[in-house]
Amino acid sequence: MKVYIFTGPTLHAEEGRAELDAVFLPPALQGDVYRAAREHPVAIGLIDGCFEGAPAVWHKEILWAMSEGIHVYGSASMGALRAAELAPFGMEGVGTIFESFQRGELEDDDEVTLSHAGEEDGFRPLSEAMVNLRATLANAERAGVVGSRVRDGLERLAKGMYYPERGYPALLARAAREGLPASELRALRAWLPEGQVNQKRADALAMLCRMREHLASRPGPKQVSYTFARTDAWEEARRRCEPLRLEAGAALPRDSLLEELRVSGRFPRARLGALARALALEESQRQGVEPDVATLQAACDGLRREHGLLEVEPFLRWLKQQRIEEPARFLREEAQVRWVETVLEPEMERCLPDHLRSTGEYGALLERTRRKAHALEKAGLERPGLAEAGLTEEALWRWYFTERLGGPVPAELDTYALRLGFTDVDTLRRAALREFCFLRLESEERPGSGRSSR
Template sequence: MKAIIFCGPSLVRVDTARFAAMEFRPPVRQGDLHAAAREGPGAIGVVDGYFDGQPAVLHKEILWAMTRGVAVFGASSMGALRAAELHSFGMRGVGRIFEAYRDGALTDDDEVALLHGPPETGYIPLSVPMVNIRATLEKAVAEGIIDPDTGARLTAEAKALFYQLRTWPDILGTLADGAQVRRLSDWLRTGKVDRKREDALDLLGEVDAFIRSGTRPDPPTFHFEWTENWHHAPWRNDAPTGTDAATDEDDAILDELRLSGDYVRLRDEALLRLLARSDERAAPERQAIRQATDAFRLQRGLVRQADVARWAQENGTDPAGLERMLADNARVATLARASEADLRRGILDRLRERDLYAICRDRAQARQRHARSPPPARPPDALLAAWHFENRLGRPVPEDLAEHAASLGLASVGKFFELVALDYTFQAAGAQENDTGAADKTSIA
């Protein structure tokens, strides 16, 4: 199962980098959570969200996601607000900010609001959220940096400011005592409390534990009312980012597959990828995804990013959809390696089903007989690699031959070259007639 997290200024890149298996998206806005739920993730986490100048995420989107079997978590900012409002329906709130809203200690939306920069700046905060100001001043009082009356006065002054104008210089500017200003200013360099970040990190931990557990949320106990406004929401039938929503053109293409006889095979291959998404053993490392991406681009000559974007457009998807597809490929490869021993019998059974077992057996026996002969001088590995991939398989030599050997279930790249060297001498000796034809017959494509 995958997890999708909507976040922005509450988390920095170093925070999210520790959770490589999660997909992080910009702050949520209306329609985004609905689109994410259509992708079938195991969990969605809401940390940050837009509300000023852009429509905020609807409560109904969250309720609909839960009816689809998606666990929805909220914390820190917009997520804490929505979780406090929907926790009785099953949304999972995390952290002290959520608890304060749930229990009525906080009631105003502006407590978590802040002004921040655009995505290219990493959503750099340009003001300080009130919940952080409260927590910081409480700590300053507890540590004796300021007295309780000063803490209460500064809290009131900050609350009176418009949320976009809440900055520490402006708050400190309300203090008349210069010594207090200097003492508090010096302390703030290391003493500030980022309550929103703390809660957001707690959410990531909760989501990670949930995904790792492999559990599914209980069915919701509420009835989802399909209202006219919901039915006519302009974004409800839009194609979600990174997915391929059904279109008339897609239906026509699937009909072509049905007529050509290829539908069942491709459906079964798609099923394999779908099952791999839900198997925790299939979670690919970043290296595996990078290798899958590099192999895909190399095979198609997609050197520049513009080439990748053009290919995606020509094939009815977008870069996010291509990334999802390659991640699925990496999941399948990862799961296959984890299950290598269990798959041996299954591979042989598939050969039997396709009436290819006897052909492969006869070829293997002929190769074994040839191997008993005194071996000729072995060509260099570079020549063997070029011969095997370019002449025999009709494809470029992979950049990482050790990775390729591992993908074939071989213990080392040395074992791979031993196998290729045997095949090279076998073919050179003419030990098998019409080998090209035999190879074609044993194709599983």
């Protein structure tokens, strides 16, 4: 059962793992919840999120995750803000801070904001969140350390400070300059090491506890009452967020893969293939296609045939080589793509000429097709056999694959034929024989070939 938690300065990952078995990730930026949801976890917990230097977590990526059946929880910091805003849609908020925002007692984002060190330093807090200052001062009043007037004054001063400057030493120094009673400030300073409250941490732990208890009951996929709207803005944001991965858990710098494809000359075709796959998946999702067991098996069998992976062990090695960490997801999407290919085959054929025109291939291809048909018809070789071509089966394949295509003869000719779109090896053989005969005829017609022509 996969669970992702976004945290940082509020709660160390080590503390969180003691409460919940989950994958702990750094504070979330815009797109991180979407990327996590793409891994199909049971639940996502949002504690910390960043907002400086990059856009904050988008409400719509949370709505999308929930519409995909993922339970999304929020608490303590950015998670409390988003949970209060999205509670009507089903996001599950936990903790005192969330409840204060939901009731409208707190409204400003800076209540949970603080500055912190980077990941290399464990996201160590460098300032104090306003919600923690409020909770600590309330605790000090209950303990009789300060009175209500001093507490109100300290809260007012803290709220007036820029969030990176908030902290107990700076607050007490400012309170002294403002003339708050020195005796109460001294008592508060002495009491703070033992009495201060980390409300954010307490709420984060409460959320992890709630998630553990809820998920232990095996609640099933999240059910939502809304229909997720796939707007143009959402599609553009989703496109920018799509991850590229090489190794498990390691994001691949996008430019590195693109450079390899471009320098090898494979980028244009890879780009068109990726675009076609994306559109096929989009169409299958739009039509609500959910492959059943038989369809998944057919997709798996087709993939194995096309790659010559009929034995189990080679297929498993292939999955590992291709870094397919989630075979179930990959095969589900493969089945959806193949379903769309079948349904849209007539539309594909209709669009094929214009696609070839856009790549500049259509004119030359059409001219060669007409020239081949005329030459073969004139020679009575529309359907040549091995005898007419003067070849053995072995010689034909050696010519076609080694001399014509510049590669070895495939071990599985049936597999190769299917991959190229032929119905079987017989149709591939016929096409190869037609190509051989056509090239021989053209060679004989060229000047200097030893034959005369008018």
